[in-house]
Amino acid sequence: MSTIISEFDVKRDERKRFTIREAQFEHYHVRVFDDGHLELYPRILSDATLSLRTLEMMDSAMGNARAGRVGAPLDIAALEALADAED
Amino acid sequence: MGPFEIVVGLPEMDAEITRLRQGFTAGTLGKEEQRLARKLFKAIANLSRNPFHPGLQSHEIASLTARYNKPGGKNKVFASYLENNTPAAGRLFWVYGPARGRITLVGLEPHPEDRKNAGYARVQLSRMPTLAEIAVATNPRRLR
Numbered sequence: 730m731s732t733i734i735s736e737f738d739v740k741r742d743e744r745k746r747f748t749i750r751e752a753q754f755e756h757y758h759v760r761v762f763d764d765g766h767l768e769l770y771p772r773i774l775s776d777a778t779l780s781l782r783t784l785e786m787m788d789s790a791m792g793n794a795r796a797g798r799v800g801a802p803l804d805i806a807a808l809e810a811l812a813d814a815e816d
Numbered sequence: 817m818g819p820f821e822i823v824v825g826l827p828e829m830d831a832e833i834t835r836l837r838q839g840f841t842a843g844t845l846g847k848e849e850q851r852l853a854r855k856l857f858k859a860i861a862n863l864s865r866n867p868f869h870p871g872l873q874s875h876e877i878a879s880l881t882a883r884y885n886k887p888g889g890k891n892k893v894f895a896s897y898l899e900n901n902t903p904a905a906g907r908l909f910w911v912y913g914p915a916r917g918r919i920t921l922v923g924l925e926p927h928p929e930d931r932k933n934a935g936y937a938r939v940q941l942s943r944m945p946t947l948a949e950i951a952v953a954t955n956p957r958r959l960r
Binding site for chain 1: 819821822823824825826827828829830833837840841853854855857858860861864877879880882884893909911913914918920921922923924925926927929930937938939940941942943944945949950953954
């Protein structure tokens, strides 16, 4: 269970930014909600990298899967037969 | 465990697997793509039989799990290698579901467009800090 260790008010500046004092991590993942509230989660960069296009491919696939939209089941026997086929 | 029914994510993953399957059957793929298709089809068959088949080296990518779940969410994202112990040969990304006994393929690396360009954009993944890292960040003097 998290404990509040500090609480303060901030004012947005002219460039629509504000400062979070005492930020303990260098990177955060931010969620912006339509009711105006924000959530920040600390993140640590890992060494692993991923193609930007693959990430975009996954974003759309995950969004569609969440909505129950996926492709038809694959015919595994047919794929395996292709994989084992002679050149 | 298994066999699992394998479905593909929409739209790109579905389009790519269809393209590779049709190209392979028609003999219109180049040598490299033919090799990739063969490895991909084999990996999918292994995944269907046993998602943790030793040749796949399946492992969770925590940063992707975090990207697609709220904190504490359970829909883990896994990566499997297309070639045993050779991550550079290609990776297949998948999740369990949407229904029980199903696996959805959500991503493939190398991406088909990336295979055409040598220098393509990559993103650095990030993860949630561990409890020890949080302890150090919130009270650096404690572990000094």
